[in-house]
Amino acid sequence: MRLRAPGLALLLTLGLTIPALAHEGGGVVGGFASGFTHPLLGWDHLVAMVAVGLWGAFLGVPAVWILPMVFPMVMAFGGALGVLEVPLPAVETGIAASAAVLGAMVALAVRPPLWVAAAIVGTFAIFHGHAHGTELPQAANALAYSLGFVIATGLLHLTGIGFGLLVRWPAGAVAVRLGGAAIALAGVALLAGLV
Amino acid sequence: MSARSVAVILLVVVTAPRLALAHGSIQGMGSFYGGMLHPFLVPAHVLVLLALGLFLGQQAIVDLPVGFPAFMGGLATGLLVAAFGIVSLPSLAVLALAAILGVVVATAAALPPALCAALTIGAGLAVGIDSPPDALTVGGRAAALIGTGLSAILGVFYAATLVERLRRGWQRILVRIFGSWICASAFLVLALALAGKA
Numbered sequence: 001m002r003l004r005a006p007g008l009a010l011l012l013t014l015g016l017t018i019p020a021l022a023h024e025g026g027g028v029v030g031g032f033a034s035g036f037t038h039p040l041l042g043w044d045h046l047v048a049m050v051a052v053g054l055w056g057a058f059l060g061v062p063a064v065w066i067l068p069m070v071f072p073m074v075m076a077f078g079g080a081l082g083v084l085e086v087p088l089p090a091v092e093t094g095i096a097a098s099a100a101v102l103g104a105m106v107a108l109a110v111r112p113p114l115w116v117a118a119a120i121v122g123t124f125a126i127f128h129g130h131a132h133g134t135e136l137p138q139a140a141n142a143l144a145y146s147l148g149f150v151i152a153t154g155l156l157h158l159t160g161i162g163f164g165l166l167v168r169w170p171a172g173a174v175a176v177r178l179g180g181a182a183i184a185l186a187g188v189a190l191l192a193g194l195v
Numbered sequence: 196m197s198a199r200s201v202a203v204i205l206l207v208v209v210t211a212p213r214l215a216l217a218h219g220s221i222q223g224m225g226s227f228y229g230g231m232l233h234p235f236l237v238p239a240h241v242l243v244l245l246a247l248g249l250f251l252g253q254q255a256i257v258d259l260p261v262g263f264p265a266f267m268g269g270l271a272t273g274l275l276v277a278a279f280g281i282v283s284l285p286s287l288a289v290l291a292l293a294a295i296l297g298v299v300v301a302t303a304a305a306l307p308p309a310l311c312a313a314l315t316i317g318a319g320l321a322v323g324i325d326s327p328p329d330a331l332t333v334g335g336r337a338a339a340l341i342g343t344g345l346s347a348i349l350g351v352f353y354a355a356t357l358v359e360r361l362r363r364g365w366q367r368i369l370v371r372i373f374g375s376w377i378c379a380s381a382f383l384v385l386a387l388a389l390a391g392k393a
Contacts, residue, residue, distance in 0.1 A: 028238055065368045069301060069375045076379035080386035133383065142387050143238040143290070146380040154376055 031141030035148025038132065039156060044095045044190050045128060049153055051102035051183045052121055053160020058106050058167055058176060063114055068157035070118050071125045072150050078126035079146070082133025093191065094127030100187025106164075106180025128153075226328070226335040230342025233326055234350060239289045239381075240322055244347055246296035246377045247318045248354025249370055253300055254311060257355045261312035269316035270347055273323015274340045284324040287388050292318050294381035300374025303367075322347055 039045040049071075056067035081088060088094075101120070104110075112120075132149055136142055163179060166172030189195045234240045247266065256262035276282060296314060299306065306314075328339035358370055 028236075065372065069372050072379040073298075073301065073375050073382075076382040079379075079383045083383065083386045084390050133386070136383060136387055141238065143242070143380060143384045146383040147238065147242070147376075150376045150379045154372065 028141045028144040031144030032148040035145035035150075036152045038135070038145075038149050039152045043186065043195055044092070044099060045131075045153075046156060047183045047186045048095065048098040048102060048124065048128065049156030050160040050163075051099060051106065051180070053157035053162075054164040054176065054180060054183070055102055055106050055117070055121075055160075056157070057161045057164025058109070058180075059111060059114075059117060063117055064161060064164075066114065066118060067121050068154065068161070070122050071157065072153060074122040074125040075129035075132070075150075075153070078129025079133030079136065080129075081126070082130040083136055085134075088127070088130045091127050091130050094124065095131060096187055096190035098124035098127060098187070100184050100191060103180045103182070103184030103187055107177050107184050108180075109177060225338070226330040227338040227342040229330075230326075230328065230339030231346040233339070233343045234322065234347045237325075239286055239293065239384075240325070240347075242377055242381055243289050243293040243296065243318050243322060244350050245354060246293050246300060246374065247315065248351045249300045249358055249374055249377075250296045251315065251351065251355035252358025252361070253303060253367075253370055253374075254306065255359055256308075256311055257352075257359055259308075261308045262315060263352065263355065265312045265315040266319045266351060267348060269319025270323045270344055271319075273320040274326065274344050276320075276324050277327045278336060278340055280327065282324065283327070284321060286325060287385060289321045289325050290381045290385050290388075292321050294378050294385060297374045297376075297378025297381060301371050301378055303371055319347075 039049060052067055052071055056064040059067075078088075102124070105117075105120075132146075136145060164176055167176045186195070234244055251257045251262050251266070254262070292314070296318065299314070323344070326340070326343045328336040328343075330336045330339050361367060361370065
């Protein structure tokens with residue numbers, strides 16, 4: 001075996017290399033961060049989540065807490081379908097439609113029975129969950145990723161609830177319905193592929 | 196094999212090793228403190244312990260035999276099993292318990308005492324068995340296990356007593372929402388594992 005200085009230098013260089021961790025993208029922290037930002041960075045998820053909270057606040061107690069509680073649990077079911085690669089047709093269309101429909105519910109002041117509202121929200125949650133679920137296997141840490149996106153989803157609901165609580169004042173009710181209309185328009189734009 | 200070949204192989208062997216980061220490395224941390232941090236560094240353990248704290252507080256059974264004492268008994272047994280390496284536990288069992296406890300908290304279901312005890316003991320057992328110590332010496336292993344047990348007990352106790360004192364309607368609802376989040380996260384990862392992708 002003959003190895004000269006350049007070969008030795010190359011071997012030494014290769015042996016001394018270490019991973020570049022400039023952004024600490026792996027592990028629990030990276031998994032949580034990527035899961036947390038997933039619903040925040042996609043307009044389709046973001047407006048629909050806010051709409052769930054907004055509609056809940058508009059419908060009042062107990063919808064204000066039942067809808068945001070139903071959503072993550074049914075979303076987990078949709079996520080499981082995504083993980084198990086159970087095909088679900090028109091996932092992206094379903095997500096965009098969720099913003100359009102939920103926004104329209106607020107804008108038009110629709111007040112269905114609680115179980116109907118929960119069923120509508122739950123149906124759309126399956127589409128959102130499916131989209132998250134298909135991305136879960138690529139996560140650095142699956143549990144941290146799922147915790148991140150569930151918490152971010154809950155905080156988006158809370159944002160909608162916070163704005164929706166304005167409904168107790170006449171001017172606030174108008175603002176909430178306008179907010180619903182804006183979300184519905186965003187959903188239509190997503191459906192039309194304009195965003 | 197020539198001396199040069201041996202030198203080259205030695206050079207590669209010496210420069211190739213990397214740090215073993217199974218649980219993250221914190222310089223200067225002893226076995227006891229490493230054990231204390233363990234339940235808070237493993238996401239599945241954090242989830243099940245938090246869910247158990249919410250559950251005990253919500254059911255108002257912290258000071259009953261089926262509550263906190265049952266958890267301590269289960270945890271102590273589990274840690275002993277881990278100490279002697281009698282059996283290992285699939286980490287999915289911890290997540291499954293977190294998902295079940297999350298559903299119970301989210302629905303605020305009133306469970307019979309026997310079921311409460313079974314869930315509480317099960318959570319303690321699962322966390323204990325799933326916390327085998329890394330230390331090489333007997334003393335180090337014992338210190339790590341004591342640390343793990345102590346921090347798990349304190350974590351559940353604080354969460355449970357805090358939740359038990361929450362009386363306002365919105366506070367009780369917040370507890371249920373946290374339960375739904377725990378259930379959703381655990382359920383998704385369970386599905387991932389069942390699909391063989393975890």
